[in-house]
Amino acid sequence: MSSDRKLSSPPFITVSLESSDVPIYRQVYETLRRAILSGGLAAGAQLPSTRSLAIQLAISRMTVVNAYEQLFAEGYIEGVSGSGTYVASVLPEEFLEIKDRKRRGGRFEGKTQTTLSRRGRLLASFDHAYLRARTDARFSAFHYGLPAMEAFPFDVWSRLASRRLQKMSVSLFGSGNPLGYDPLRRAVAAYLQTSRAVRCSPEQVIICAGAQQALSLAAQILIDEKTIVWTEDPCYLGSRNAFAAAGARIVPIPVDREGFDLGFALKKNKTARLVCVTPSHQFPLGIVMSLARRLALIEWARANEAWIVEDDYDSEFRYAGRPLASLQGLDNSGRVIYVGTFSKTIFPALRLGYMVVPENLIDVFAAARALSDSHSPSIDQAILTDFIEAGHFSRHIRRMRALYAERQAALVAAANQDLAGLLDVPSDEAGMHLIGWLPENVCDRTASEKAREYGIETRPLSAYCSKPQPQGGLILGYTAFSPGQIRNGVERLSRALI
Secondary structure (H helix, E strand, O other), X not given: OEEEEEOOOOOOOEEEEEOOOOOHHHHHHHHHHHHHHHOOOOOOOEEOOHHHHHHHHOOOHHHHHHHHHHHHHOOOEEEEOOOEEEEOOOOOHHHOOOOOEEEOOEEEOOOHHHHOOHHHHHHHHOOOHHHHXXXXXXXXXXXXXXXOHHHOOHHHHHHHHHHHHHHOOHHHOOOOOOOOOHHHHHHHHHHHHHHOOOOOOXXXXXXXXXXXXXXXXXXXXXXXXXXXXXXXXXXOHHHHHHHHHOOOEEEEEEEEOOEEOHHHHHHHOOOOOEEEEOOOOOOOOOOOOOHHHHHHHHHXXXXXXXXXXXXXXXXXXXXXXXXXXXXXXXXXXXXXXXXXXXXXOOOHHHOOEEEXXXXXXXXXXXXXXXXXXXXXOHHHHHHHHHHHHOOHHHHHHHHHHHHHHHHHHHHHHHHHHHOOOOOEOOOOOEOOEEEEEOOOOOOHHHHHHHHHHOOOOOEEHHHHOOOOOOOOEEEEEOOOOOHHHHHHHHHHHHHHHO
């Protein structure tokens, strides 16, 4: 028995609900997904609110919420602050069932997407705007996540590289250890023990091609198809996409003043297998997870044999007070995977990061890394080892803390002067970006697009949120820009927002 129900307001879609073993939320999800793929729901089309759709279909609102959350997790829809829910604005052309559509490098017939695996279709569906922004060499204020590369001691790095190349050690030019260059693993373990209270042996440290690879490896190893994964809301798209691509069912969990809301998560879904968090400096809001929340999360993972992935992406840059110890350092049951990167402390092109895994997972992560790209370049790892062991790394971090604190102060001062009433930019005790809060009912995507017309690079906060938020914001990176560039950028941003 099935019943066809047509939405009474745009978009006009027939939703067929059947009495079967397939959950109702899944039927709603599949119907909307097919409509998006076929072009019946075009990119940018607004969807009914969850309450409105539930009333029209005579089903519970929570059923519609679950369907929308699955569509969001897989990249089909997006929330716009102060506006509503829309079909994702960036849908790959390969994903649309429309014949004879042009694409880069040629043409395709409408069934191209059927040649992709489910993982391939998911990867194609993700919002890749943040990836394209990374490849733009014309970095302009306020591109976030970039270190001050002009302040990096490249002369020192060059000298260390020259010495390594002169030695021409055969061991550095052959096949390497999938777990990483052993001297670097020892150096990273020592650094993390003193700076982040991470408890580990060098054997637990795995050198990766950046934090993104670490997240992808964790997703491959720790979750199965349809595994429930909690993510922060808002969150870093790279982490959410890594788990979604592995087949996870993503359940976004809000953050409050104490960070990840475990109480809300337990009410939402108690059967999560993994949670990915940024407790030291939540991305992108900058909230520090309270000690009580950290201990509760660790206890939940222990009691449920679940996993915590701790992304400690910019913990080096704290300008006031002392940071709380890492989650990993508080964990006595071996349930935390700790992830960090050198991309934000050295330079992005180095592509070296690290993860600390429990001892019983070392071998399986080594096997996964060997099947991925075998190992990171040994010569780069050796140069970085020399840089750390000679004390250059710690000195560079100290200099950058002072420099970034000055640049943050310059941004706040310029914003207070030129953006009053347009954008509220409060300071933060840590990090590499600030959130500029827009007045209520101002769409942050529109504001970001307008800023780009004036040569200003921002990211709308709503791009990282699963649901529309009461207040929009713009992510403003400041670490890569001089005070003069910051003041000029703020002046142009003020003209864009007027």
